[in-house]
Amino acid sequence: MEPLGRGDPRARRPRGAHGFVRSRDGLYRPEELYDATPYSTSSDARAYQWSSEDRSPDALLTRALHDESIDQALGRWCDPRKLVGVMGGHAAERGSQEYADATRLGRTLGATHTVATGGGPGAMEAANLGASLAEADDAAVDEALGVLAEVPSFRPSVDAWVDAAWRARALCPTPSPNLGVPTWFYGHEPPNVFATSIAKYFRNAQREAILLMICDAGIVFLPGAGGTVQEIFQDACENYYATGDKVAPMVLVGRRYWTETLPAWQLLTALARGRAMEDHVHLVDTVDEAAALLNRPPVSRPSAPDAR
Structure with a gap:
């Protein structure tokens, strides 16, 4: 949230007793959230601390109005774009093969779509990085990955992690537009700076639903x-009840992972059987296969009858 400075024209907006504005006209930029060092003094860290500690009616109302204004701003931002989502864990460290793969995926998808992620560290950061470098050459991507590998994780120091990110981002002064949708519910995980626009929410349930919905x-x-x-499975639920022209492809990467480690694939395919979504769920081994699937012409089939 934004503290109101003296003379700030936004002071005309409704605000709570804590001094934070209740609404915004647009999405966040990384520079707004990381507006001070050390990180503990930044707007991002202070908003997390405030949301964790202040449960007063005024604070709850402010957070609800803030998230509604983010919804409105996000709708305007998404309107001219076709978004593809990249979901994945926060554990992938910079310098790892998993991180490099997610970067390549974001870059490939970013050449034809607008990439959206959960906006956090790990695979999310890597996909936003790749998307931001969609028009950069291979050398710039390799150099950025090298800079980031110097600080693999935001633990133990968010400041060192962010500093490396700013240095990597400086290698591409005009990044391709892409989106991060993080939440202060997981405020211990800092947002990444490679998402050029950030729709940050206080309410995680609202954020999760919106993130999946916009990835058409x-x-x-x-x-x-x-x-x-x-x-x-939240995305699968949307697709289960969708008509054929509204089903969005789902691509799971990692056959062994999604059939043995966490066997979600078996349940997903059983759920999809006989529905409009059946031809739109895919299991692949590599990010290159995943990107190829989302870059091919869509497949449609007649809608299945409702069977709630």
Whole structure:
């Protein structure tokens, strides 16, 4: 949230006793959230602390109005775009093969779509990085990955993690537009700076639903844990009841992971059987296969009858 400075024209907006504005006209930029160092003094960290501690009616109302204004701004931002989502865990460290793969996926998808992620670290950061470098050359991508590998994780130091990210981002002064949709519910995980626009919510349930809904060109699910599994089946529920022209492709990456480690694939395909979504769920081994599926012409089939 934004503190109101003296003379700030936004002071005319409704605000709570805590001094934070209740609404915004647009999405966040990374520079707004990381507006001070050390990180603990930034707007992002202070908003998380405030949301964790202040449960007063005024604070709850402010957060609800803030999230509604983010909804409105996000709708305007998405309107001219076709979004493809990349979902995955926060554990993929910079310098790892998983991180490099997610970067390549974001870059490939970013050449034909607008990429959206959960806006956090790990695979989410990597996909936003790749999307931001969609028009950059291979050398710039390799250099950025090298800079980031110097600080693999936001633990133990968010400041070092963010500093490396700013240095990597400086290698591409005009990044391709892409989106992050993080939440202060997971405020211990800092947002990444490679999403050029950030729709940050206080309410995670609202954020999850919106993130999946706006990805009308499909979603790639990289290996992840509880949050990613939740996203798979929340998206599957939307597709289950969708008509043929409204089904968005779902691509799970990692055959062994999604059939043995966390066997979501078996339940997903059983759920899809006989529905309009059946031809739109895919299991692949590589991010290159996933990108190829989302870049091909869509397949449609007649809508199945409702069977709630």
